[in-house]
Amino acid sequence: MAKEKVVNANKRAGQLASAQNAYRARMRDEGFRRLQEWLPEGTMNALKAICERHGISQREAIIRSIRQELKNRGRAEEA
Known part of the structure; x- marks a missing residue:
């Protein structure tokens, strides 16, 4: 059960990182700078x-x- 929680946490972290990268790319494409x-x-x-x-x-x-x-x-x- 603990291993499953770690796998799920890693999967979620990857999803969050992917979403954040997509957001940053959209903002750059719209002419924004960080x-x-x-x-x-x-x-x-x-x-x-x-x-x-x-x-x-x-x-x-x-x-x-x-x-x-x-x-x-x-x-x-x-x-």
Whole structure:
């Protein structure tokens, strides 16, 4: 029985990895690029508060912030 659980766990892990790889490929194909950064705790807390206040994802908050900055500089077409 224990061996069967290990086999099932390995199978599920393989399915999850495959699904994650497919998701990443779809995102790349749609023109998205991955961002992974470390933020100070206060900045992260502020980002979470902004997201909760506006009901948006962290990704959407970052996109909006960059678009607004470009708009302020008169270069919104780049976003």
